[in-house]
Amino acid sequence: MTGLENIWTEKYRPKKLEDVIGQNHVVSSLRSFVSTRSLPHCLFTGPAGCGKTTTALCIANEFFHDQWKSNFLELNASDERGIETVRVKVKDFARTMPIGGLFKIVYLDEADALTKDAQHALRRTMELYSNTCRFILACNYSGKIIPPIQSRTAIFRFSSLKEEDIVNYLEYIAKAEKLNIEKGVLQLIFKFSNGDLRKAINILQTASTSGRITSDVILSVTSKMEPVLVQKMLSSSLSGNFSEARKQLLSLLYEKGIAGEDIIRDIHSQIFSLDLKDSQRLSIIEKTGECEFRLTEGSNPQIQLE
Ligand SMILES: Nc1ncnc2c1ncn2[C@@H]1O[C@H](COP(=O)(O)OP(=O)(O)O)[C@@H](O)[C@H]1O
Ligand SMILES: [Mg+2]
16 A cells, blocks of 8 residues: 555546547657557647656556556656756666567656756756667657657647536546535636646545545635736735735745745736736736746746745
């Protein structure tokens, strides 16, 4: 027992490509690779919680069945201390022959966290081990991956999940867990999830500890979540209370550890629910665009967001 089976995002994670939802074009071309028993190096791009890791695990399952664990290495570029540890781990993994297949799979999450130099080193590692390994790199934006890697990978663009997909998925979990849910609650969870199914499932699981799940329960679970905190920060700022807004910003960045890019995305997604004139909205959109660009170029998030 690992305890992982109690976490719904693991318990209900699809094991087969056919059960991955909402990414039809990605899944159908991957399925044709599975049927020919071949796989190119891949680049999975898309927002959080839309099925990138899940799809990679499904591929490993379909290629290797019971043996998938010895043929699949999952690394996270921002956890590993630099490209050197990635290189050593890949070298170790690639040293033994694949069991029951022609190659092994290395899944490298958050590949866009690597610097350009580190990405060049990664490209050399990919080439060095391409006899025994296929690499699947995952990132939010393909634009942050150096062109020599982009041109050596098949790019699969994952989209954020639609309301219908998320609501249906939550309904399926609710049925399996025999939850007692008020009408409209799953749609409310979708609103807080921003199309991130991991977030949606986590809200549902947290709310499930309180008997009947009502919209009040969801609001109390989510009031501690990032989009709501960002909303509070925005209203402090719009009402002219700069020092309060700044305090809320610092708490988001340093107490909650939320990335500047996630905060700016939340701000952007809330511009149209704020009570503002169109000209004011336009000017906030302009500012968020500029700020987002600077953050992706590596600027300091506190300075940009303040
Ligand atoms: N397209 C999808 N189909 C089915 N389940 C999904 C999908 N996307 C996300 N999930 C669910 O959300 C959780 C997180 O998904 P994951 O694949 O880890 O997202 P990411 O794109 O961030 O790698 C999974 O455990 C799974 O339960
Ligand atoms: Mg992932």
